[in-house]
Amino acid sequence: MPFTFQAPGKVVFGRDTARQLPALVAAVGSAPLVVTGAKASRHQALLTALRQAGLTVTTYAVAGEPTVEAATDGAHLARAAGCDAVIGLGGGAALDTAKAVAALATNTSDAFDYLEVVGAGKPLTEPPLPVVAVPTTAGTGAEATANAVLSVPGRRVKVSLRSPLMLPRLALVDPLLSASMPPTVTAATGLDALTQLLEAFVSNQANPMTDALCREGLGRAARALPAAYADGTNLAAREDMALASLLGGLALANAKLGAVHGFAAPLGGLLAAPHGQICASLLPFVTAANIRALRSRDPGSPSLSAYAAAATLCTGRPQASPEDGAAWLDTLCRQLAAPSLTALGLTAADIPQVVANAAKASSMRGNPVALTPGELADILTGALG
Ligand SMILES: NC(=O)c1ccc[n+]([C@@H]2O[C@H](COP(=O)([O-])OP(=O)(O)OC[C@H]3O[C@@H](n4cnc5c(N)ncnc54)[C@H](O)[C@@H]3O)[C@@H](O)[C@H]2O)c1
Numbered sequence: 001m002p003f004t005f006q007a008p009g010k011v012v013f014g015r016d017t018a019r020q021l022p023a024l025v026a027a028v029g030s031a032p033l034v035v036t037g038a039k040a041s042r043h044q045a046l047l048t049a050l051r052q053a054g055l056t057v058t059t060y061a062v063a064g065e066p067t068v069e070a071a072t073d074g075a076h077l078a079r080a081a082g083c084d085a086v087i088g089l090g091g092g093a094a095l096d097t098a099k100a101v102a103a104l105a106t107n108t109s110d111a112f113d114y115l116e117v118v119g120a121g122k123p124l125t126e127p128p129l130p131v132v133a134v135p136t137t138a139g140t141g142a143e144a145t146a147n148a149v150l151s152v153p154g155r156r157v158k159v160s161l162r163s164p165l166m167l168p169r170l171a172l173v174d175p176l177l178s179a180s181m182p183p184t185v186t187a188a189t190g191l192d193a194l195t196q197l198l199e200a201f202v203s204n205q206a207n208p209m210t211d212a213l214c215r216e217g218l219g220r221a222a223r224a225l226p227a228a229y230a231d232g233t234n235l236a237a238r239e240d241m242a243l244a245s246l247l248g249g250l251a252l253a254n255a256k257l258g259a260v261h262g263f264a265a266p267l268g269g270l271l272a273a274p275h276g277q278i279c280a281s282l283l284p285f286v287t288a289a290n291i292r293a294l295r296s297r298d299p300g301s302p303s304l305s306a307y308a309a310a311a312t313l314c315t316g317r318p319q320a321s322p323e324d325g326a327a328w329l330d331t332l333c334r335q336l337a338a339p340s341l342t343a344l345g346l347t348a349a350d351i352p353q354v355v356a357n358a359a360k361a362s363s364m365r366g367n368p369v370a371l372t373p374g375e376l377a378d379i380l381t382g383a384l385g
Pocket residue numbers: 037038039064065066090091092093094096136137138139140141142145146147148149158177178179180181182185188189192268275276
């Protein structure tokens with residue numbers, strides 16, 4: 001079972017740890033570019049604290065999904081302003097933009113030279129600016145991963161800029177920063193965290209370290225997500241979700257994902273829908289299809305045992321079967337009002353193209369069983385609702 005494990009240089013986790021941000025950033029650089037979502041005002045107190053600590057702060061607010069253009073523009077800004085570090089402060093979109101900006105600030109060829117799938121996929125040659133990743137949602141775990149998912153609007157697809165050099169220097173996870181998420185964002189991001197933990201747990205590239213992280217994260221997310229959705233002020237639930245998200249990021253960076261994220265790449269480029277909602281719409285259908293395919297084509301697969309273990313962690317029942325776990329996920333997605341793919345804008349006519357593009361996505365390679373084009377199309381048909 002040889003494996004390698006990569007992680008951010010340092011993880012600081014806990015309520016109110018954001019107070020440590022100025023001192024932690026000062027150890028990394030003196031002139032950070034702070035990448036936020038559109039509502040930078042949400043972070044006014046932290047920005048003021050950074051400036052009061054003597055740091056020369058440049059801000060870069062980005063609305064919506066990270067795009068290749070936004071990352072390229074941010075890299076120009078970082079160079080022009082003489083920035084020596086990049087802070088990502090926000091949801092996964094802000095974190096991914098920050099990671100891509102840091103990479104492109106020092107690797108100055110066209111972004112398409114480095115992009116997977118639609119670009120040349122060349123390795124980065126220069127170390128990126130150091131990244132400090134501070135998530136304010138609890139879902140993507142992007143503070144712990146080595147890639148940035150970027151939209152390529154002209155190609156209607158989302159692809160990764162990926163390099164081990166892109167792992168953040170520091171991940172600072174303060175659950176209090178996520179407490180302001182409204183229920184819809186809590187649901188979408190939380191179901192993304194749950195999806196990532198499950199996909200990494202049953203992945204054909206799972207290893208004992210990622211298994212341990214996923215077990216811990218799945219149990220916490222299963223208990224805490226309904227609680228955080230029902231009451232956003234439940235700080236114990238927020239803390240569990242922030243930790244589950246971090247654990248999911250650490251796991252996926254080392255064990256890959258699966259068909260839900262294989263689909264999310266083309267669907268994210270096609271639909272103007274939040275990433276977490278796309279994942280949630282697919283999760284019960286992919287889980288059921290994978291279990292069916294494994295039972296018929298690879299009944300001895302360790303992934304089937306992993307599905308059973310996940311079912312026990314989620315339902316709390318020691319004898320839970322993989323199918324019980326799939327049913328639990330379906331119920332949870334309904335309870336959290338996860339929309340169907342139809343509600344997110346997909347039509348039956350889109351299915352052949354999405355199936356063809358999903359087959360090229362890097363996450364598909366971690367799926368525990370190779371699904372046929374027919375099975376992939378059936379998943380999408382089911383998820384249309
Ligand atoms: N690099 C990776 O490993 C990785 C993994 C999974 C997903 N992603 C990417 O992450 C992105 C999705 O990230 P996300 O799910 O965090 O969504 P997001 O970053 O788009 O944020 C969702 C919404 O919530 C708002 N928001 C953020 N924090 C808030 C808070 N504390 N209170 C209230 N509102 C808040 C944002 O402004 C935005 O409107 C996608 O682009 C996806 O592709 C990356």
